[in-house]
Amino acid sequence: MNAHSMAVAGAPVTHKGEVLLSVESISLRFGGVKAITDVSFDIRKGEVRAIIGPNGAGKTSMLNCINGFYHPQEGRITYKGVRRDKMRPHRAAAAGIARTFQNVALFKGMSTLDNIMTGRTLKMRKGFFWQALRHGPAMNEEIEHRKVVEDIIDFLQIQHIRKLPVGKLPYGLQKRVELGRALAMEPELLLLDEPMAGMNLEEKEDMCRFILDVNNQFGTTIALIEHDMGVVMDLSDRVVVLEYGRKIADGTPAEVKADQRVIDAYLGVAH
Ligand SMILES: Nc1ncnc2c1ncn2[C@@H]1O[C@H](COP(=O)(O)OP(=O)(O)O)[C@@H](O)[C@H]1O
Ligand SMILES: [Mg+2]
DSSP states (O other), X not given: OOHHHXXXXXSXXXXXXXXXXEEEEEEEEETTEEEEEEEEXXXXXXXXXXXXXXXXXXXXXXXXXXXXXXXXXXXXXXXXTEEESSOOXXXXXXXXXXXXXXXXXXXXXXXXXXXXXXXXXXXXXXXXXXXXXXXXXXXXXXXXXXXXHHXXXXXXXXXXXXXXXXXXXXXXXXXXXXXXXXHTTOOSEEEEESTTTTOOHHHHXXXXXXXXXXXXXXXXXXXXEOOOHHHHHHHOSEEEEEETTEEEEEEOHHHHHTOHHHHHHHTTOOO
16 A cells, blocks of 8 residues: 555645754663663654654654653753753643554543543633533533544544443554544644554554544644554655664655665564
């Protein structure tokens, strides 16, 4: 499948705008473990930016730095032109950065609908007082949020599971619900940590299509960690390659694929 040409058929690929986020010379250590060493790269508005590399390369740590979960000991992160210091995850979320996790992190006993609704929490303006009364402004607001959530459910084609507890769903659908929760935040930058891991081919193709649709229809900028090179080639505008916490390549999928250091890094690595 060439998901890219499929999803953008008829429409020119007009990505690569201004820099939305830049990471400059960041280093992150856990005691003696160097998770990231002196890495710089940027993410431009509207692009799909892949982060690849063998296990333990520092990919998840990088997303955790970008969304304020970890604080690198050295370097700078600039988002929308503003340099950030010790940004907390909820602040990153409020600033428009949403993410999904390598291992699905949903409320297993709650329905699809309610899980996606939790993504709206930050958008809820009325406090607990109004929420408790469940009338007037809070009631109107809740109706608005439900409408957004229902639209996301339609978009992701998960109407049939909207009332089901997510813990009972196949893994591929749980990943889709998690994407739905991130979309409910109406993010400007969406961070996806191995959104296709553990999926069969059909589920992967579905997820590829949804990611491209999000990018094309909503203009959402996407940073994506993925192991499947075919998926990376199909989806991304640019790829940054990490190995042992260092950046070893950065460029278009074709450039990166032909890079000898990248080929060497992947030799003998089973995925
Ligand atoms: N919270 C943590 N505490 C200690 N070490 C960590 C922590 N998070 C990541 N690491 C270490 O940092 C390195 C990079 O891990 P990670 O970012 O998860 O890699 P990847 O996602 O590329 O597989 C690994 O050696 C890992 O053990
Ligand atoms: Mg990881």
